[in-house]
Amino acid sequence: MKLSGDASVYLSVLAIALFIVGWSLFGEDYSFDSKFLPILIGGVVVLLASAGLWNEVRVQKKNEVAANMSNTFVRESWRGYFVHFGWVAGFLLGIYLIGFLLAIPIFLFTYSRRLGSRFLPALVASLTVSVFIYGAFEFGLDVKLYRGLLFSWLS
Amino acid sequence: MTFHAIFDALGNFANLQMWLVMTAGTVIGLVFGLVPGISGMLALTLMLPFLFFMTPMVALPLIMTVMAIQFQGGAVSAILLNVPGTPGSSATLIDGFPMTQRGEGGRALGAAQTASALANILTAFVALAVIPLILPMIVALRSADMVFVILLGLTFIGVLASGSMIKGLLSGGVGLLISFIGFHPTTGAERFIFGYLYLYDGIPLVPLMLGLFAIPEMVALAATGGNIAESRATINGMADVWQGVRDVFRHKRLVLQSQLIGFLVGALPGVGASPATFIAYGHAKQSSKDPESFGKGNVEGVIAAESANNACESGALLTTLALGIPGSPIMALLLGVMTMHGLIPGPDMLTTNLSLSITLIWVIAISGVLGIAICLPLAPRLSRIAFIPGSLLAPIVLVLALTGAFSYHNRYEDVVVAVIFGLVGMVMRRFDYNRPALLLGFILGAIFEKFFFIALHADGPYFFVRPISLGLILAIVAVIAIGPVKGLMKRVKLARGEVKA
Numbered sequence: 001m002k003l004s005g006d007a008s009v010y011l012s013v014l015a016i017a018l019f020i021v022g023w024s025l026f027g028e029d030y031s032f033d034s035k036f037l038p039i040l041i042g043g044v045v046v047l048l049a050s051a052g053l054w055n056e057v058r059v060q061k062k063n064e065v066a067a068n069m070s071n072t073f074v075r076e077s078w079r080g081y082f083v084h085f086g087w088v089a090g091f092l093l094g095i096y097l098i099g100f101l102l103a104i105p106i107f108l109f110t111y112s113r114r115l116g117s118r119f120l121p122a123l124v125a126s127l128t129v130s131v132f133i134y135g136a137f138e139f140g141l142d143v144k145l146y147r148g149l150l151f152s153w154l155s
Numbered sequence: 156m157t158f159h160a161i162f163d164a165l166g167n168f169a170n171l172q173m174w175l176v177m178t179a180g181t182v183i184g185l186v187f188g189l190v191p192g193i194s195g196m197l198a199l200t201l202m203l204p205f206l207f208f209m210t211p212m213v214a215l216p217l218i219m220t221v222m223a224i225q226f227q228g229g230a231v232s233a234i235l236l237n238v239p240g241t242p243g244s245s246a247t248l249i250d251g252f253p254m255t256q257r258g259e260g261g262r263a264l265g266a267a268q269t270a271s272a273l274a275n276i277l278t279a280f281v282a283l284a285v286i287p288l289i290l291p292m293i294v295a296l297r298s299a300d301m302v303f304v305i306l307l308g309l310t311f312i313g314v315l316a317s318g319s320m321i322k323g324l325l326s327g328g329v330g331l332l333i334s335f336i337g338f339h340p341t342t343g344a345e346r347f348i349f350g351y352l353y354l355y356d357g358i359p360l361v362p363l364m365l366g367l368f369a370i371p372e373m374v375a376l377a378a379t380g381g382n383i384a385e386s387r388a389t390i391n392g393m394a395d396v397w398q399g400v401r402d403v404f405r406h407k408r409l410v411l412q413s414q415l416i417g418f419l420v421g422a423l424p425g426v427g428a429s430p431a432t433f434i435a436y437g438h439a440k441q442s443s444k445d446p447e448s449f450g451k452g453n454v455e456g457v458i459a460a461e462s463a464n465n466a467c468e469s470g471a472l473l474t475t476l477a478l479g480i481p482g483s484p485i486m487a488l489l490l491g492v493m494t495m496h497g498l499i500p501g502p503d504m505l506t507t508n509l510s511l512s513i514t515l516i517w518v519i520a521i522s523g524v525l526g527i528a529i530c531l532p533l534a535p536r537l538s539r540i541a542f543i544p545g546s547l548l549a550p551i552v553l554v555l556a557l558t559g560a561f562s563y564h565n566r567y568e569d570v571v572v573a574v575i576f577g578l579v580g581m582v583m584r585r586f587d588y589n590r591p592a593l594l595l596g597f598i599l600g601a602i603f604e605k606f607f608f609i610a611l612h613a614d615g616p617y618f619f620v621r622p623i624s625l626g627l628i629l630a631i632v633a634v635i636a637i638g639p640v641k642g643l644m645k646r647v648k649l650a651r652g653e654v655k656a
Contacts, residue, residue, distance in 0.1 A: 009586050013325060020332055023347065034344035037604055038335045045328040052321040080378040081581060087377075088370060088553060092574050096567065100558060108550045115377055115546035125547050133558055141208055143562040146570075 005078075007056040014049035017042045087111050099148030105130040161283060164513035167212065168521070176213055177518065180220025181525045185533075187221065188228020188241055196591075198225070199488045200368040201552065203361045203495075204559030211496040211511065216518045218492055219472070222485060223275055223522040226428065226464045227530050230267040234457070235260055243428030243464040246436040250449060250456030257452050265399025266454050267461045268527050273403065273410060274465035275523025278418045282469045282516050286477075286505065293477050293502045299610035299618040301501065303627035305603045308480030310634045311424035312487070313592045320638050326589040330596020331603065333358055340601075341608060353568045360491055360598070362560040362573040367594060369556035370577025371584040377549040396531060402454045409439055409455060410462050417463035421470025424480040428464040435463030469519055476504040476512045479599065484591035490598050499602065 003011065021042040024035040087107075094103035108126035113119070137143045147155075167173055187198030199218055206214040229244030234251035247267060254263040296304065309331075313323030336347045337357030348354040403410060413435040420431035439459035440449045449456050471482025472489075479501030481487040490500045498504065504512045560573035583590050610618040619628060 006586055009582060009588075013329065016329075017332065020335075020347070028344075028346075030344050030346065031342050033608055034339050034342045034346060037607060038332065038346065041328055041331045041335075045325060045332060048321055048325045048328060052319075052325065055321070078585070081374055081585065084374045084377040084549075085370075085578060085581060088374065088557075088574060088577060091553065091557065092570060095557065095561075095570060100561070104554050104558070108554060111550040111553075112546050115549060117544065117546040121547065125551065129551050129554060133554065137558060137562055141205070141562060143565060145558070146561060146565075146567050 004056060004060055007053055007060065010049050010053040010056060014046060014053060017045035017049060021046065087114070095146060095148065097149050099151055100145040101130075101134065101147070103148070104133060158287075160509040160513050163510045164517055167510075167514045168517065172213070173216060176217050177220045177522055177525055178529075180217045181224050181522055181529050184221040184224030184522075185228040185231075185526070185530055188225035188230075188244075189232050196368055196485050196488065197372055197552070199485065199492075200364050201555050201559065203364060203488075203492070204562045206492055207361060207495060207563060211493075211498060212514075214492055214496060215489075215511065215515055218489060219515045219518045220522045220525075222489070223465070223468050223519045224526045226461065226468075227268055227271045227526045229464075230271065230457075230461055231264065231530070234263045234267060241428075243432055243467070244460075245429060246432035246460035247457055247464075249436065249460075250451070250453050253450070253452035254454065254457070259395065259452065261393070261395025262399040262402065262454065263452075263457050265396035265531070266402045266457050267399070268530050269400045269403040270410060270413075270458045270461040271465045272523040272527040274414050274417065274462045275468070275526070276520045277411075278414055278466040278469035279516050279520035279523075281418060282473045282519075283513065285473060286509075286513070289473075289477055290505055293505050296502055296623065297610070297621070298606040299614055299621055300623045300627060301606040302603065302610055303619070303624050303631065304478050304480065304501075305599050305606070307627050307631050307634070308424050308478065308599070309592065309596055310631050312481065312484070312595055313589055314634050314638065319587065320635065322587060323589045323592055324635075326583065326592035327596040330593035330598075331600045332596075333363075333593075334597045334600020335604075341605075353566070358597070359563055359569055359572060360495060361563040362569040363576050363597065364488065364491055364594060365556045365560045366573035366576025366578075367580040367583075367590050369552060370573070371580035371590075373549040373552045373556075374577070374581055375584065376545050379545075399454065403458055406455060406458055409442070409459055412438060412442075413459040413462035414466040417466030418470040420463075421467030421482050422474050423470075424474055424478075424482055428467040428483060431463045431467045432460045435459040465523070469516070472515060472519065475500070476515070477502070479504070479602070481591070481595060487591040487595045487598065491594065494598055500599075501602070 021039050024030060024038045024042065028035075091103060091107045091111075094107060097103075098106075105126045108129055109122050112122040112125060117125070134145070137145055183198065183202070198221060202218065202221070206218065209217070225241050226243050229241035230247050230251070233244040233248035234255055237248055237252040237255075251263045251267065254260060309327035310324065313325075313327040314320050334357070336354055338345055338348075338355050345355065416435045416438060417428075417431045420434060421428070436449075436456055436459050439455050440446050443449065443453070443455055445453065467483065471486050474480055474482035475486040475489060479490065479499075481490055493500050493504075498508060498511075557570050557573060560569045561567065563569050580590055582588075583593070614621075619625065
């Protein structure tokens with residue numbers, strides 16, 4: 001039996017909570033005050049996630065066919081979400097490598113083009129927003145934006 | 156003390172800076188309320204990096220104005236474009252848009268704005284009147300009681316603001332667990348940092364909020380694609396608008412009843428504006444002389460919905476300030492900003508910081524006036540903002556979110572945290588988990604732990620055997636039991652054949 005998306009999330013939460021409880025009990029030599037609440041709340045989360053998982057698996061067994069159909073739907077809609085999240089992750093990597101000042105206009109222009117903006121509005125928006133962010137953060141808030149690995153290495 | 160604080164707080168409005176802040180907040184609230192893809196929640200999340208650099212006396216009135224005004228902006232797009240700018244404006248479009256189609260958009264807009272402004276003003280006075288009544292109860296709360304007040308808040312927001320009780324409670328529980336990461340202030344233990352110094356101070360609040368709320372919304376907007384608003388509508392002129400203003404004063408009874416519903420529902424932790432507006436709308440329909448015209452463009456529907464959603468904010472603010480439990484999901488962000496500025500949510504806000512709390516209530520009242528003054532003449536022009544294409548909006552918001560995350564402490568790791576919580580938020584959004592409950596658990600985790608150990612060391616392991624604590628425990632059990640008991644009763648009735656399956 002394939003696990004539904006819901007069941008997978010319950011399982012992940014269950015694993016994390018079990019790790020927290022286990023780590024608090026055996027991983028570190030914490031005092032009682034430090035580990036009591038992580039164990040207590042972690043225990044409650046384990047119970048809740050188990051109840052949710054049990055409920056989900058029970059329902060899934062009842063409606064195996066329907067669940068398979070919904071799994072297909074979930075896979076399809078998830079793909080779109082992950083593609084766009086991939087752009088965010090790419091932007092994160094871009095910031096790390098070339099810094100905010102270059103990554104922002106490049107990301108704005110390419111991503112808005114990817115989403116269907118025409119060339120000129122995408123170019124104008126990316127330049128305007130980049131200038132606004134540079135002005136607002138570097139001068140307004142006195143935040144020195146991260147320059148990136150490449151420029152740190154070059155300088 | 157309260158009487159003195161009321162006038163003390165009024166003194167804060169004697170300087171120009173406060174008025175500039177509120178005017179800016181009004182414009183921001185209107186604009187963000189208007190754009191359907193950007194709810195008040197997202198607007199405030201994007202403002203976080205800037206709020207961090209302001210003093211509490213500037214930051215809190217600014218976000219309070221945005222919160223109070225967002226529904227007035229939301230009503231404009233609901234009425235003119237048939238798209239609710241905020242979830243709390245959903246009931247407004249049921250009658251608002253049919254009025255626009257009939258050529259009465261101006262009248263609907265006038266009624267909505269006047270009802271909103273009146274709700275802000277009148278319920279702010281109700282909140283001020285209620286403070287002296289609840290103050291003795293708040294002062295009587297001890298650490299042991301506060302432990303259960305926090306748990307009650309998490310239960311409320313987890314159960315009532317979610318489709319699934321288990322998912323709601325899990326969200327709050329996971330938020331508490333995340334708050335345990337980092338240096339323990341009392342014992343000095345380094346919990347769950349695995350030798351990584353960045354985690355020593357715990358997960359940073361601003362990147363967490365930006366990731367949890369801004370990234371998932373924009374990824375969803377990009378994934379679904381297209382523009383948010385498609386149909387354009389215009390209003391005929393100011394005469395129509397004045398007709399709407401007069402409509403509100405013709406339905407005084409409905410205005411007051413809807414405001415009361417909004418205020419009471421808003422005061423319930425975690426419920427928010429949407430249920431309040433639909434309850435008020437239902438009440439308006441039931442009590443109307445012409446219930447058949449509801450849904451076809453009855454101005455009473457607009458008045459009821461707009462009175463309720465704005466009244467909700469005063470009730471929600473009162474609960475948030477008095478108990479540290481957000482009255483609506485968006486108030487969880489207010490708690491976040493308070494924490495960011497070193498203010499402790501809960502009874503302290505009605506004792507040590509009473510003047511600031513009352514200032515925020517005054518802000519709601521005054522922003523009602525500012526909102527109507529700015530919105531009525533500008534609304535038709537402002538409604539064009541709703542046509543910003545999603546293909547430009549999503550990249551811009553994402554850039555602002557990640558840059559904002561970095562500016563919190565000038566650390567690249569904060570940007571990584573924002574993206575990680577963006578993924579968490581995406582999963583939560585997709586599977587209908589409760590993101591405000593996670594945020595609340597995270598914000599209140601440290602205070603919860605503090606109160607828990609004070610109670611444990613002061614009163615021993617049976618610290619919960621106090622009348623107030625026991626009452627709160629009963630309330631928690633009751634909130635959790637509502638759903639299952641209702642389900643059981645329905646099954647029993649089904650078995651008896653009293654209701655149709």
